[in-house]
Amino acid sequence: MAKRIEVEDLDVYYGSFQAVAGVSLVVEPRTVTAFIGPSGCGKSTVLRTLNRMHEVIPGAYAKGRVSLDGVDLYGPGVDPVAVRRLVGMVFQRPNPFPSMSIYDNVAAGLKLNGTRNKQELDETVERSLRGANLWNEVKDRLNRAGTSLSGGQQQRLCIARAIAVRPDVILMDEPCSALDPISTLAIEDLIGELKEQYTVVIVTHNMQQASRVSDRTAFFNLEAQGLPGRLIEINDTETIFSNPSLKATEDYITGRFG
Amino acid sequence: MSTSNLHFATIKHGGDRSFRAGAIAAAVVVVLLVLFVGVFLAVLAIPSLRRDTVSFLTSTQWNVGTGTLQFGIAGLLWTTAITSVVAMILAVPVAVGTALLVTQYVPPRVGSTIGFLIDLLAAVPSIIFGLWGLKLLGPFLGPFYDWLQRVLGWIPLFGKGVESTGNVLTASIVLAIMVLPIVSAMSRNVFAHTPRDHIEAALALGATRWEMIRTAVIPYGRSGVIAASMLGLGRALGETIAVMIILSQTTTEGINVSLFAGGETFASKIANNAQEFDSPAKTGAYIAAGLVLFVVTFAVNAVARVVAERRVS
Amino acid sequence: MSTTTGTLTSPRGGRRAVDLVVRVLVYVSALIAIAPLVWILVSIVAEGLPAILSASWWTQDLAGTTDRRAGGGALHAIIGTLEIGLVTAVVAVPVAVMGAIFLIEYARGTRWARLVSFTVDILSGIPSIVAALFVYTLLITLLGLGRSAVAASLALVLLMLPTVLRSTEEMLKLVPDSLREAAYALGLPKWKTVVQVVIPTAFSGIATGVILGLARVMGETAPLLILVAYARNLYLSPTTSNMGTLPTMINSGRNVAETLPGYSRVWGAALTLILLVMGLNLLARGVARAGRLKDR
Known part of the structure; x- marks a missing residue:
């Protein structure tokens, strides 16, 4: 189920503004890849093109090729809705549906896509909550509102919601930036477990986090404000952090940059 | 569990397409409704206007029962304008006063309670205001009207009118109470959003509460109050049943400028004669009156919108 | 000081x-x-309370009763007001909600949204008597149909539509985009996102707007005067040309002499109408508060 992502020569535009230029990279199955770089360098934008979420923003479009196990996500006849069922996403701020209980939040993807089988739903909810390390904390109050949980629990609920639909890839857009250190640790542990089954791509501002959770790291940068962001370097995380091949990467990682 | 190939294109978007079509259809219905109101009224008014033997705009006659049509709106226009304008003169200061009290003088809890009570006034149906004006307010104000007429009777505005208390002034007072919650609620809203630093800057200069209001709150909220007043005016111009119940109809032709006169507004004229729409020509005369009312309220509301939007930008 | x-x-x-x-x-x-x-409020309660305290007020109509005779009730008018109000809501609410969805979910920021928004403003400024005349010209003059309770409802739709559309629009605006994104990221098509995530999140606010809109149209009189004749008997069919309602019951009895039993029935109808409208207003506040509590 985990799948290999290939990005070739990707350009992304917001209307007439080019946000990202010429990005090519490969993400292997069952690995964690971290996108790092300064604000505005396009790392979140690239992440969103991996499940076509950038199309939600009016005027945004991408050129180039993004493929999942060789199938072009932007090919003719490809439905963005279908892409997003295979490539799930977790956002910066926890965003459980306020009108739904914990149970319904996790079951949302299946239920809203037509699954009505109670037993299947129950199993999926338990499996997903266990998968998100949240089961023991909420198993006695599955009918409480999802928004009644703490911020860290809400974020794990959102991860459970994302894995409930059995995606091939999970994208995480700064999933810990709104959380306290203890909740952050819980999520980082979880990311380590998720990669046993899924391909994970995570955007983070926190370099320690990137070095802790990821197998590979991609460094994005932009030459100046108003110019498009570019992929500067991608390599094994250890190499990037210990022995980067480019000076810009080293400057950024050692804090001499921005 | 894992699929050997990716079925990207299998999901049908029929639901999406028809839902979007439904949303667009609803929007089209709204636009067409407004368009139709104007067009239909105009189309059905024009034949009667053609057969009108007196001037539609300047005549005060209204004889539509017999063969020849004689109808003019001058009298209706006057009564509609005077009741609404007097209503606004009475309502706006009170509405602004309560809005200032609620936002600048009392603690938020007390303020929201007062606000709630005034909003409740907006929930009272028109017919109840009419009944109250006819049976209670008018008779209560009768002695005051007599006194006013004795003292100020030499001014045409306070000259001789109808015998009953169902006069322009009673109608105006009731209209004032009816539009008060609209003007008050919008004024409250703009005053409450006065930038904190404007207020603090004024207070730091040693201004009293009133001086602070005059230098910070009122300049900031002025155009909002004007927009609110225009919306209230639009409401007063079109109010039907309360005015119809309160105002005594008069048989004399010509315009009596006294506040103690009776008369009919556009809306009350139409409602009073609703049961007599038997021939198209006759109905057309009332539709013509309705069309004028539509155009006038449209203009007033458009001005309100322009004022309100200028405020935002 | x-x-x-x-x-x-x-x-x-x-x-x-x-x-x-x-x-x-x-x-x-x-x-x-x-x-x-x-x-x-005090005078209506004082004058109207005796009338509504009799059991027959809630169980009988005015068939066979005159203004000179006591007895009878307001059942015909209560049922008429509720029925006309419900028919109005059934027509107006779906159009209003879909219109608001168009403005927020499909056309936000476009010039189509501005056009529709502008016409909604105009619609909300149309006096009820003009709405009534419009329905009169459409249904009665042009299509040759008679007066009916449904015709009155259609005029009231013009008044309810902009109120509910505006309040729904405001509520949809308050739903954070992050929830829409979360739904899209689960692979939900747009319409399911709207129906199953956005609308439920905004539900209590939308319901509040609907109830307030209903309270407003149930108190309206002018369209009823023009489009349906007042009846003292209970009629249930929406297509009937005669139907009693509380506002027109008040209107038809407004000139009854104070000494007659019919006079107290006018105030009874006024009190009943106030209770109905205020009750709906309080219900709306309750629904709004329940919605806020749930969010915490």
């Missing part, structure tokens, strides 16, 4: 006096604003 230290005295007499005068004026204006409400 006054302080003991010499340097910190309150402003000079003149400024202080003006401040005090304004303070008195704003308090007086609030009294002026609230006094009519109290007067109206």
